[in-house]
Amino acid sequence: MTASQPDDADRSGLTVCQCLELMDQGSIDSESLVKGYLKIIDESDTRIRAWAKVDHDLALDQAKNRDDLRKRGMPTGSLHGIPVGVKDIIDTSDLPTELGSEFFQGREPQSDAAVVERLKEAGAVIMGKTRTTELAYMHPSVTRNPWNTDYSPGGSSSGSASAVAMGQVPLALGSQTHGSVIRPASHCGVYGFKPSRGMISRRGVLQTSYHLDQMGGFATSLEDLALLTDSLTGFDASDRMCPLRPRPDCLAGLKSEVPIEPTLLWFELPYASRYSKELADGCEELIAEIGVHIERIEAPLSFAGLIESHRIIYGYELYWSLLDLGILESSAASNTLKEDAKTIGAITENQYNDALEAMHAADNWFVRFFYDYDAILTPSAPDIAPRFEEGTGDPCCSTIWTLAGLPCLSMPLLVGRDDMPIGIQLVGAKEQDDRLFRTARWLLEFLSK
Secondary structure, rough: OOOOHHOOOOOOOHHHHHHHHHHHOOOOOOHHHHHHHHHHHHHHHHOOEEEEEEHHHHHHHHHHHHOOOOOOOOOOOOOOEEEEEEEEEEOOOOOOOOOOHHHHHOOOOOOOOOHOOOOOOOOOOEEEEEOHHHHHHHOOOOOOOOOOOOOOOOOOOOHHHHHHHHHHEEEEEEEEEEOHHHHHHHOOEEEEEEOOOOOOOOOOOOOOOOOOOEEEEOOOOOOOHHHHHHHHHOOOOOOOOOOOOOOHHHHHHHHHHOOOOOEEEEOOOOOHHHHHHHHHHHHHHHHHHHHEEEEEOOOOHHHHHHHHHHHHHHHHHHHHHHHOOOOOOOOOOOOHHHHHHHHHHHOHHHHHHHHHHHHHHHHHHHHOOOOOEEEEEOOOOOOOEEHHHHHHOOOOHHHHHHHOOOOOOEEEEEEEEOOOOOEEEOOOOOOOOHHHHHHHHHHHHHHHH
């Protein structure tokens, strides 16, 4: 690619940070960049179906506006002119938000979600809405995996992960209540990050679980993912999970040097029997390569209880959310949703309160744990992506960390059968997301030696 051919930018491997530098130099502009990505979407989305809605005119109008601001010497944001995809459970005032459900077909929010406001403030160009599983739950969307369309992209942020992997957009937003960022990042072979709970506001995002819903994103490099995260974080009084204190600077953390070489930990986890042989063998090779920088211990017996606590909290809060939405009696609701509602509707308030106590105890335990370790090394998913007809995959590798609200980063480090990707996850200390990015960069550099 040359600077005069920005429509090929993603194919050439340019990162977002490189595109921003070229735009600062005047070598490319946002309009030409956006046109290039729209062309790729037009050429490839009939195959992977990652998008619920793309509005070419709206995207180009935004790009022209960003270019005009730059030409006038106005302030520019951290993502100025960069195309971004937005998961279709996140409200957008100028695009429909249908929550992956026929029940909400044609729904047009009156205002943007907080994360969309932050994207616009950063100068990003909203390309459209990426597909999600029904209500960000288990019933699959129509999206396929770009590596092999016989396979699922994972869920629930299926469209966002697939679109980034296909090169249709350099950045995309997702959300995670169980494993809905980390798992599709693994299955689609891209970088995925779920920040610490409360770092990003959830205002204007479909609520399925007040305590567990968390935001996240996808990119093709660590640097781009850190930049996206920093552009989204901030206090919002309307989301009571958002603490009123400074946020970690992920990009600065990524670029900083480790004061001493990190110590990682590998837990022997209660769900390890679900790992495929390929994954287990790959992890053993990775652990051996890391050598003295990683320790192995058996997971505490309480971890099995944390998995059950997540199931109870998620089920209890999801059921009441479904009742509020009024979807369960509708013919538009999937059988998956209706059948699971019978089970989660039986969870008692006492069970729920006990599970919340276990979650708070886990928060305190992990604070002390990370005094001694820089990050936990663990799989992002127990295998390659499942075949498309088999669903979106097993989220077990995210359960405990999501419950505890810890920052989680998936990196495309392994390859399984049929040349399908498998991610490896780093889990860090809460609200030390910058430290996690620093450790991730160190690990990638260490493994490349």
